[in-house]
Amino acid sequence: MHVNDQADGWLDQLGGEWQLRFVRRLAHPREKVWRALTEPAHRDAWFPQRIECDGPWQPGARLRFIGTTPGGSFDGEVHVYDPPRTLDLRWGTDRLRFDLAEEDGGTVLTLVSTLAELGTAARTGAGWQVCLDTLGYALDGLAPP
Secondary structure, three states: OOEEOOOOOEEEEEOOEEEEEEEEEEOOOHHHHHHHHHOHHHHOOOOOOEEEEOOOOOOOOEEEEEOOOOOOOEEEEEEEEEOOOEEEEEEOOEEEEEEEEEEOOEEEEEEEEEEOOHHHHHHHHHHHHHHHHHHHHHHHOOOOO
16 A cells, blocks of 8 residues: 655745645565656556657656646656656646655655646646545556545
8 A cells, every 4th residue: 555755745936936846665576666756557547637748758858748627738758767766848838857765665656746837736746636646546456435
């Protein structure tokens, strides 16, 4: 089962940028968590949009995030692709960084969402809380409650 360090995450200002930070301890190997971040069959279970890539996932690759609501689709780009440690993306006007560290047979996942606008922090934070909880359930092979 997954364990949340701080389910709600926290908001910090760093170098003039606002960042939401979430940490999750997951009772799964880092390679399994990496697949959940990067492979569509696993990622689609928890990520808020379907992701299309114009080629292999590598720095500079263009991404298209496909949402189900009007205006819910937008562009992005891969900044860092370092399996199975770091995935860093431009997600519309925000930036997402996922870092995975091994710990006691499991994985510590840290998500940092750098916000283009402070006014989106509450909505974005609530959304990532739900997404990361759903990721934990998906990794456990369970449906979210």
